Amino acid sequence: MTASRAPVRQSSVRAHNLALVLRTVANSADRPSRAALSAQTGLTRATVSALVDDLIAGGLLTEHDPAPRTGAGRPAAGLALSPGGPAGLGLEINVDYLAACVLDLTGEVRHRFVAQGDQRNLTPGASLAELGGLALQALEAATADGLAIAGATLAVPGLVAPNGIVRVAPNLDWQDVDAPALLNVLPGLGELPIAVDNEANLAAMGELRAGDGEPTFLYVSGEIGIGAGIVLDGELYRGGRGWSGEIGHVTVFPDGRPCRCGANGCLEQYAGQEAVSADADLAASALGIALAAVVNLLDISVIVLGGAYAPEFPRLRAGIEAELARRVLTAGLAPVTLRAATLGPDAAMRGAAGAVIQQLIDDPAAFLNGTA
């Protein structure tokens, strides 16, 4: 009945502490020493040393001899994520392009491939076969660098079930597509573990890594459809069935324009890509109304506008903020921050590759035991 997310826990203490140390290194601006990690985590220096040894042996951390010096004493050995460690492959399929990229463990983009082209006239199999070509190129480029790809994540503009099946992708005209299976049958991709997630969700996680450190925000992706990724305390909120963030179909004008979903007055009809070009003021006002609802419900104080909204941000900002000021109950108590996304069209792809890396950082023990 109550939150019982906790099977057992014997000596998986080590797994937890490995993750804690690795995460602390990943989130450090500088290259922390073992002693600094000990201070930050609260673990003893002895324990940190032992854990760091494991992480170095597993190829996740590297020691950098020249650490920034200050004062007397033995110089520290700076620790950082290993650029040669396991890497992540990000894949994206969208209405008018396909893309793939390789991120190394440090989050650096090592390779990037994009293929323009309308996908609406193609079958899922055909689109995915072409995307598989990009993926293979990326894999080869990565192995040429000596990078091992730990896994891949595919970003899709649609609803994705927990088992990875794309239930609906309206703008691609997909229905119940098992994308990982279709990719895995392609030559060279048979062994690759592939996860699938919603484009806005992954873009939100991409912005989280690229952003200013704010752990709770709403990412709104304005494409032909409008999706949103809800990031609460650094983690994506997916909802009971993984279908959260469908802000495009929040009602803005109850008796307004008919939407292709069957309802009237959905946000998408007033702030979709075409509507923004047609009437930016109306789009801003409609967005403001819908975003005010989000803030009132979830008490989220940071909103990031991405996709097609990012370049339009200067034209939209004032209109959105006016509605927020008027309609958010707590507007007087604390402000709502509005900003444009920083990653542009790469956000989803970057977030997809980042998801692979994030998983490694969140549970290094699984990786270490799986390989060692």
Place this chain on the structure above:
Amino acid sequence: MTASRAPVRQSSVRAHNLALVLRTVANSADRPSRAALSAQTGLTRATVSALVDDLIAGGLLTEHDPAPRTGAGRPAAGLALSPGGPAGLGLEINVDYLAACVLDLTGEVRHRFVAQGDQRNLTPGASLAELGGLALQALEAATADGLAIAGATLAVPGLVAPNGIVRVAPNLDWQDVDAPALLNVLPGLGELPIAVDNEANLAAMGELRAGDGEPTFLYVSGEIGIGAGIVLDGELYRGGRGWSGEIGHVTVFPDGRPCRCGANGCLEQYAGQEAVSADADLAASALGIALAAVVNLLDISVIVLGGAYAPEFPRLRAGIEAELARRVLTAGLAPVTLRAATLGPDAAMRGAAGAVIQQLIDDPAAFLNGTA
């Protein structure tokens, strides 16, 4: 940057497993044996025995000799939460009544005191002094039963800051009231640890314990104002500053009736207590529009209507469901369940007392170490 909710963890393994065992007992319909707990948790029987010993010694569990017998073998000793263990005090202040109740560790209501009376003309101090009287009565009744009160929680119809200060309670005309401090100065209440939370949040948690086990739902409390408690996976979602769930000020008709918050067309103007009596169909439609937004955003599949909505439920249901069917994007993929709250007007008070108990169950080690 990322979710790093994890300070350290040495041998707090025990704390975790104590909580795991206690929670497993609490969530069991029957009275599980040590062996059954071992099977359910994955811990060894030896470990479970050791943990159970601690919990019995601390007064949280009791052994019930006559366990339901089946088949051969040594008879099992049934374990259950101790009715004589630490109890929780629930307090509630609302526009037209004050209330207090005592819940024992098993969740049973042991005492209940309600004082009707309009609080709008009283100062916070005066209201809280009277509520303190109820609290004292409850404390005395509890001690007469041999119950020790572990703490209290106060339910308030307003925004509560994380430090327990009531920032705003519009319908009480409160602003920045430090309720625990005002209660603790009263004779006999000096030692009592008092937490404060929003009324809808606590009512939602009350419904969680009383409900059918569904761990993710939205509780909507229709009083003079409208609040909502968002329960995700058995835990309350509070938002960045604790101000989530203000569904009453979600915009339903952008150019509609002016609201006392300054905006136009807030849900509260169409589905507040008075509006429901005046026009139930309009209330249902407005509620449906706002709830559809919640479902689209959060992918919540269960909605519980409480407060004044509970008795009106039969009259509201069809209207709400019609809007949900029309406006929820995923309505065709999976249904949204709508039900009336079961606890009635006691939900918040019960939830408040339950919060004290829940804390004990979630972290028994803190209680055991604090007293032993």
Place this chain on the structure above:
DNA sequence: TCCAAATAATTCAACCAATAAACAAATCAG
């Protein structure tokens, strides 16, 4: 130049808690 102070990292005995396996207790079936 050399020694003391300072800081970083490692080594090692002790300890805490869970595990596994053997053992004791209590009942039923025949």
Place this chain on the structure above:
DNA sequence: CTGATTTGTTTATTGGTTGAATTATTTGGA
């Protein structure tokens, strides 16, 4: 009354953290 069966406890072992002592490497001052 005996054997099978299930519950619960006891005991030696193991994994992993801790704390103190030790080693390593630098700066600063006499």
